[in-house]
Amino acid sequence: MLRAAVLGQPIGHSKSPVLHSTAYALLEVPIDYRAIDLSPEQAEAQAAELRAGGWAGCSVTMPLKDVFVPLMDELSDRVRQLGALNTIIVDAQGRLRGENTDVDGILGALADAGVRQVERLTVLGAGNTTLAAVAAGAELGVRELRIVLRNELKAQKVAALAEELGMHVRVEELGSLGEGALAADPLVISTLPPHGADDWLSALGAGTGVLLDVAYDPWPSALAESWVGPVLSGEHMLVHQAVEQVRLFSGVNFDESVRENVTNALYASIGLHREG
Structure with missing residues (x-):
């Protein structure tokens, strides 16, 4: 039985243990997945424990997404570009590889809502998840x-990434927006934390396009409630990024049928309706 876990602080609200445990039971893969409350100061010791053996990998959430980057033996091209990871894969020799499946999560959630190509994107916020949103945007055109x-x-960091990816960038402060x-x-x-956009509503207005609000606890957010167009919560993103982590941790060959079965099972495990 290999171990895996989601690392973060606070971590009690995380739905990753339910999602991952559901997937490994479905796939009949012997991985025991838990939640571990971990501060940035404990990251180096945790990396050493992973190298000691018995681990398949870890999911990484706030505030650790950039903390673990210099502790990896290898980084994917995506992590090198974004400077943030959300996945640590442990190989049989105890080497640690950093990956970022947040991009996959965003793309999967939007695909379920019918968004597979778009020329204009607006992001709220400028943290590590915003970087993933911009990378996903590049893949959407x-x-x-x-x-x-x-x-x-x-x-600055988000704008620099977007320009590197060939986008025309406009930065606007909230106070300068018209109604x-x-x-x-x-x-x-929106990559803002829960309630992060509550006092932005008068400026943002009731949009008619697609909204992905990565926050999901509590839900719905004030922004989601005010929106007129289709709305996706962060749980949709969470499911799709977890599916990709399961593929990486389990070593199972994910053809289209397996991916669909796992995705649908994960949606059902948290009582979430899959769009599309």
Whole structure:
């Protein structure tokens, strides 16, 4: 029996143990998956424990997504580009590889909602999940990116990534937005924490495009409640990024049929309706 876990702080709200345990039971793969409350100061010791053996891998959430990057033996191209990981894969020799499946999570959630190509994207926030959203946008064909946040100085890393990916970037501070500024945007991804957009609503307006609000506890957010168009919670993203982690941890060959079966089982495990 190999071990796996989700690492973060706080971690009690995480649905990853339910998702992963459901998948391994379905696939008949002997992996015991738990939640571990871990501070940034404990990351180095945790990496050493992973190298000691008996581990398949770990999911990584806040505030550790960039903390673990320098502790890896190998990084995927995506992690090197974003500077953040959400997945640690442990090989048979105890080497640690950093991967980022948040991008897969965003793409999978949006595909379920019928979004497979879009030219304009608006993101709210500028953290590590925003970087994943921009990378996902590049795969969707986004050419124009708008970054909305309270302080435009915090947008530098996101803007630099977007420009590297060939996007035309516009950064706007919340205070400069006119009423209903997002009303006509085809795709909006909020990477703000729970309640992070509660006092943004008058400026953002009731959008008619697709909204992916990565926060999901509590749900619905005030932003989601005010939205007119299709809304996806962070749980949709969580399911799809977990499916990819399961593939990486289990070593099972995921053909289209296996991926669909696992995805549907994970949606059912948390009582979530799958779009599409």
